[in-house]
Amino acid sequence: MQIQGVYLGAGGCPQGHVGAGEYLCECSGYIQGYVGTCGCRVSLCGCSSVPTAVWCRGDLLGARCSQVHVGAGVSLYGCNGCFQGHVGARVFPRPCGCRGVPLGARGAPRAVRVPGVSLSDVSSYAYLPLCLTKLSLQNILHMFRLCLNLCFLTVNCLDQHVQKSPDRVALIWERDEPGSAVHVTYRELLDMTCRLANTLKKYGIQKGDKVAIYMSVSPLSVAAMLACARIGAVHTVVFAGFSAESLAGRIMDSGCKAVITYNQGVRGGRIIELKTTVDKAVKNCPSIKHVFVAQRTENKVQMGDCDVPLEEEMAKAASVCTPESMDSEDMLFMLYTSGSTGKPKGIVHTQAGYLLYAALTHKYVFDYQQGDVFGCVADIGWITGHSYVVYGPLCNGATSVLFESTPVYPDPGRYWEMVQRLKINQFYGAPTAIRLLLKYGNEWVKKYDRSSLKTLGSVGEPINNEAWQWFYHVVGNGRCTLVDTWWQTETGGICIAPRPSEKKAEIVPAMAMRPFFGIVPVLMDENGKVIEGNDVSGALCIAQPWPGMARTIYGDHQRFVDAYFKAYPGYYFTGDSAYRTEKGYYQITGRMDDVINISGHRLGTAEIEDAMADHPEVPETAVIGYPHEIKGEGAFAFIVVKEETAHKDRVKEELKTIVATKIAKYAVPDHILVVKRLPKTRSGKIMRRLLRKVVAEQSSDMGDTTTLDDPSVIMEILDAYQKYKKEKSSS
Numbered sequence: 001m002q003i004q005g006v007y008l009g010a011g012g013c014p015q016g017h018v019g020a021g022e023y024l025c026e027c028s029g030y031i032q033g034y035v036g037t038c039g040c041r042v043s044l045c046g047c048s049s050v051p052t053a054v055w056c057r058g059d060l061l062g063a064r065c066s067q068v069h070v071g072a073g074v075s076l077y078g079c080n081g082c083f084q085g086h087v088g089a090r091v092f093p094r095p096c097g098c099r100g101v102p103l104g105a106r107g108a109p110r111a112v113r114v115p116g117v118s119l120s121d122v123s124s125y126a127y128l129p130l131c132l133t134k135l136s137l138q139n140i141l142h143m144f145r146l147c148l149n150l151c152f153l154t155v156n157c158l159d160q161h162v163q164k165s166p167d168r169v170a171l172i173w174e175r176d177e178p179g180s181a182v183h184v185t186y187r188e189l190l191d192m193t194c195r196l197a198n199t200l201k202k203y204g205i206q207k208g209d210k211v212a213i214y215m216s217v218s219p220l221s222v223a224a225m226l227a228c229a230r231i232g233a234v235h236t237v238v239f240a241g242f243s244a245e246s247l248a249g250r251i252m253d254s255g256c257k258a259v260i261t262y263n264q265g266v267r268g269g270r271i272i273e274l275k276t277t278v279d280k281a282v283k284n285c286p287s288i289k290h291v292f293v294a295q296r297t298e299n300k301v302q303m304g305d306c307d308v309p310l311e312e313e314m315a316k317a318a319s320v321c322t323p324e325s326m327d328s329e330d331m332l333f334m335l336y337t338s339g340s341t342g343k344p345k346g347i348v349h350t351q352a353g354y355l356l357y358a359a360l361t362h363k364y365v366f367d368y369q370q371g372d373v374f375g376c377v378a379d380i381g382w383i384t385g386h387s388y389v390v391y392g393p394l395c396n397g398a399t400s401v402l403f404e405s406t407p408v409y410p411d412p413g414r415y416w417e418m419v420q421r422l423k424i425n426q427f428y429g430a431p432t433a434i435r436l437l438l439k440y441g442n443e444w445v446k447k448y449d450r451s452s453l454k455t456l457g458s459v460g461e462p463i464n465n466e467a468w469q470w471f472y473h474v475v476g477n478g479r480c481t482l483v484d485t486w487w488q489t490e491t492g493g494i495c496i497a498p499r500p501s502e503k504k505a506e507i508v509p510a511m512a513m514r515p516f517f518g519i520v521p522v523l524m525d526e527n528g529k530v531i532e533g534n535d536v537s538g539a540l541c542i543a544q545p546w547p548g549m550a551r552t553i554y555g556d557h558q559r560f561v562d563a564y565f566k567a568y569p570g571y572y573f574t575g576d577s578a579y580r581t582e583k584g585y586y587q588i589t590g591r592m593d594d595v596i597n598i599s600g601h602r603l604g605t606a607e608i609e610d611a612m613a614d615h616p617e618v619p620e621t622a623v624i625g626y627p628h629e630i631k632g633e634g635a636f637a638f639i640v641v642k643e644e645t646a647h648k649d650r651v652k653e654e655l656k657t658i659v660a661t662k663i664a665k666y667a668v669p670d671h672i673l674v675v676k677r678l679p680k681t682r683s684g685k686i687m688r689r690l691l692r693k694v695v696a697e698q699s700s701d702m703g704d705t706t707t708l709d710d711p712s713v714i715m716e717i718l719d720a721y722q723k724y725k726k727e728k729s730s731s
Contacts, residue, residue: 152323153332153351154230157394158193159323161186169399171219172373174418176266176405181422184219186397189226192219194321195314196227202317203258203290203308207232207324210256210334214238214247214278216265217380217404220294220310222390224260225380229332229351232324236334236346239381240265240272244280245662246344250336251285254346254554259288260310262296268406275301282306328352334554335383337489338595338604345563346554347489354492355391357548361493361516362392364500365483366426366455370397373452375424377403377415377433382600383489384459388428392493407433412440416448416475427475428457432599434467435630442474450475456482460600461632462588468510486512486588488574489602490564492548495519496586513585518546523580524568539592540578541571594688596625596633598666605688608635608669611662612655617645622678622686623669626695636695637669638717640677648674671728675720679713690714694721 152159161168166187173182184192205211211233215221221237228235236254238247251259259282265272275293279302282288293303294310303309332351336344362368374393378384393400401422407415407429415437419427437444456476458468463484472482486496496512496519498505507513515521523531523538531538549572553560567573575595579587591597594605605623612621620640628634641651652672659668679687693702699718705711 153326153355154193154226154323156355157226157391158186158190161394161397162190165397168397170394171222171400171402172422173217173219173402174404174422176269176409178405178410178414178417179421182219189219189223191319192223192314193226193230194319195317196220196223196310197230197321198317199292199308199310199313200227200233200258201231201321202313203292205231205233205258207326208331209233209258210254211235212238212247212251212254212256212259213380214240214242214259214261214274215294215380216240216262216267216272216274216296217385217389217402218262218296219402221260221380222402225333225386225390226394227321230321230323232326232330234331234333236336237381237386238336239379239664240274241381241664241666243661243664244277246664247277248281248284250344250346251281251288253336253344254334255287256285257287258290258292260292260294262294263301264297264299266296267404268409271297271299279304326351329551331551333386335386335489337383338602338607344604344607345556345559347550348552348554349492349548350551353547353549355395357493357546358387358392359395361548362388362398363396365485365494365497365516366428366457367481367499368393368396368398368426371399372425372454373399373401373422374426374428375401375403375419375422376426376428377401377407378428378430378459382460383492384428384600387493388459407437408440411444412437413444413447416445416450419450419453420448423452425452426455426457427453428459430460430600431458431463431467432461432631434458434463434471435632438467438470439630445474450477453480456480458482458484459487461597462486462590463510465510472509482507484510484512486576486586490550491546492550495542495546496521496588508581508585511581511585511587515586518544520544521578521586522571523578524571524573528568534580534584535582537577537579537589539568540574540576540586540588541568542574543571545572591625596623596635598625598628598633598635599631601664601666603635603663603667605635607663608637608659608667611659611667612637612639614658614662615651615655617642617651618655620678622688622691624688624691624695626671626692628670634671635667635669636691637672638675638678638691639672641674671724673720673724675717677713677716679717680709691717694718 158170161170167185169183170186170189171184173184175182200211205228211224211228213221213224213228213235215224215237225235225237227233234254236250236256238250242250259278261278262274265274274296278291282291288306290306290308291304292308292310292313293301329350329352332349332354334346334348336346338344362374366374368374374388376384376388376393378389380386380389389400389402401418401424403418405414415427415429415433418424453476456471458471463471468482468484472478472480476482481499483497483499485494487494494516496515498507498511498513500516501514520543522541522543523536524541525531525538550560553563564572575591575593577589577592579589581587595602596605597603605625608623609621612618612623618639618641622638624636624638625633626636637655639651639655641648645651652674655672656668679690681687687705687708690702690705690708693699694714694717699714702714705714708714
C-alpha cells in the first residue's frame with residue numbers, strides 16, 4: 001500500500017503514518033499507529049488505555065500513559081485528492097477550503113521524515129518544513145518533544161527542571177532597591193506556584209476562569225501566571241502603570257473572577273498605590289469575587305470583604321498541586337493591546353503553540369546556552385515579558401532576570417552595574433531606553449565590566465542607527481551579537497531577526513533582516529497583489545501560519561478576522577510597512593494604521609481621542625504620532641474647543657490629566673494644538689495623514705486633497721502650527 005504523508009514511526013516499522021486519505025488498517029495485532037475511523041485503537045506505545053481514533057478537531061490523546069499518540073490530532077478532509085491530511089488548525093483557510101496545514105500531500109508543502117517522533121496536535125501545525133533542516137534538526141525535534149505533551153504546560157516550565165536540577169536558579173529578582181537581588185531556584189518557584197494554585201482553587205477559581213494580575217515584576221507575579229496555567233485558569237496581566245479605568249475595562253471585557261495584586265508597587269524609588277487602584281477598578285466590576293493581596297512593602301492597606309491576604313493563605317496551602325490536563329488549543333492567557341478603533345483588544349494565546357514558539361525563539365535568536373543568565377528588562381505586563389522573561393526562558397530551563405526598577409535609578413549606570421553583578425549573558429531591552437542612556441554619555445557604561453555579555457537585543461519599536469551603533473560599540477564593545485527583533489503581541493514571539501542564521505552571517509545595523517523558522521513574509525501592494533523581487537517596499541504580511549500566532553480576539557472573533565485577514569485575504573496583515581533590500585533582508589519602516597508606539601507601548605490614537613472627548617469644552621480631537629528623539633514616537637493632539645472657552649491653557653492641562661487617569665501617564669500627548677477645525681472629508685472622516693504632513697513640515701507634498709470638504713482648512717492648521725512652534729521655541 002502506498003502511504004502519502006509523513007512517516008512518524010520508529011525502527012522502520014509501518015507505524016504512525018499520517019496519510020493523504022489512505023490508512024494502514026490491517027489490524028493483525030502488530031501494525032499500530034494508523035489514523036482512521038474504523039474503530040481500531042490508536043497507539044504507538046502499545047498501551048491499552050488509548051481512546052479510539054475519531055474524526056476530530058485536533059485533541060491530544062494518550063495523556064494517561066504519558067505517551068503522545070497519533071490519531072485524534074489529525075483531521076482529514078476530502079479535498080478532491082489534492083489537499084488531504086490536514087492537522088486540525090482553525091485559522092488559515094487553504095486554497096481547497098480546508099482549515100488546516102497539509103502534511104506531505106500531493107501539491108502540498110514537503111515535510112521531513114521524523115523517525116521516532118510522534119506528532120499529534122502541536123498548536124494545530126504539526127509539520128516540519130524542510131527549511132528547518134538548514135540548522136540542527138535534532139535540536140528542533142528536541143523542542144518538539146518538550147512541547148508535544150503541552151496539556152501540562154507548567155510541567156515543561158517547572159517540574160521537568162526540578163526533577164533534573166532542582167537547585168538551578170530560575171529567577172533573579174533585581175528589586176528596585178539597588179544591589180538587593182533575590183535568587184529563586186526551580187524548586188522554590190514550583191513550591192510557590194503550587195501553593196498559589198491551591199489557594200486559587202480554595203477560593204473557587206477553576207479551569208477556564210479568568211484571573212487579572214495587576215502586579216509589579218517579581219517572582220510572585222511570575223508564580224501567579226504559572227499558578228493560573230497549572231489549574232487551567234486564564235490569566236490576563238495588566239501593566240501596573242495603567243489607571244483604574246483601564247484596569248476596569250480589561251476586567252469587564254474578559255469577565256475576570258479574581259484579581260491578584262500587591263498592596264503597593266515600588267519603581268524608581270517611588271511608591272505606586274496598586275491596591276488603591278484595584279479598589280477603584282473593582283467597584284464597577286461585578287464579576288470580581290476575590291482580590292488576592294500580597295505585600296510588596298510593609299505599609300498597611302485597607303482590606304475589604306472580598307480581599308484575601310495572599311501570603312497567609314499560601315502558607316497554609318499544600319505545596320503539591322496536580323497540573324490540570326489541558327487541550328493544546330485551550331486558552332493560556334489574554335493580553336490586551338491597543339487597536340485603531342479605540343477599544344483595547346484581548347489577544348488570545350493558547351497552550352501548546354505559544355510555548356513552543358516562545359521557547360524556540362528564545363533559544364535560537366539569542367543563542368541561549370545552558371547556564372546562561374538571560375536579562376530581559378521588560379515588564380510582565382507586555383508580551384515581551386510573557387515570552388522572554390517568563391515562558392520562553394523557563395521552558396528552556398534558563399535563569400531569567402526580573403527587573404523591577406528603571407534604567408536611570410538611582411543613576412544611568414543601573415543596567416550596566418546589574419550586568420556586572422549578575423554576570424548577564426544576554427541583554428534584551430527597548431530602543432527608548434537605549435536612546436535615553438545614550439544622552440548620558442559613555443562614562444556610565446564603561447564604569448562597569450560587561451565582559452559577560454554575548455548577545456544584545458532590541459525590542460518594541462525600530463531602533464535608529466545612532467542608537468544601534470552606540471549599543472553595539474559602547475555597550476557591547478563591538479564584540480557582541482546585536483539582534484534587532486521584530487514581532488507583535490499577536491505573533492507570540494520574534495518573527496524577524498538577524499539570528500538564527502549561518503555562522504558569522506552579516507548583520508546589517510538597525511535592521512531585523514531574516515525571518516524565523518516557518519515565518520514566510522511577503523510584501524503586498526495597494527491592490528492586494530504580492531510584490532515580487534528585491535529592492536521593493538509594501539505592506540508586510542505573513543503567508544502561512546506559525547505556532548505562536550494569536551487565535552482570536554476574546555469575545556470578538558469577527559474583529560480578529562477584520563483586523564488581520566480582511567485587508568489581504570489568505571494572509572496575516574501585520575499593520576506594518578517594510579522594505580526588502582537587494583539582498584532579500586527585511587527592514588521595518590513603520591505602522592500603516594492609527595496605532596503609535598510610545599516607548600515600546602503600542603497605543604491606538606483613538607484610545608487617546610476617546611479619553612479627551614470626555615472634556616466638556618473639547619468637542620473634537622485628532623491624535624497622531626510623530627518622531628520623538630527619546631521615545632521613538634510621541635503623541636501630538638489637535639483639538640477644537642468651544643467658542644466660549646477662554647482659558648485654553650487650562651483646558652490643555654485638564655486634558656493631560658484626563659489621559660493620564662484614563663489610560664496611563666506615558667499616553668499623555670507631548671503637544672496639544674488648538675485649531676478652529678479639523679481636516680475632514682465630505683463624509684466627515686478626519687484626514688489624519690494631512691495632520692502628519694503638517695507636523696512633519698511636508699506641507700509642499702500634501703497629496704490628494706480633493707476629498708476635503710473645505711481645502712482652506714489646511715492653511716488654517718498650518719498657520720496655527722507655525723504660531724505654536726514659535727511660541728514653544730521662544731519659551
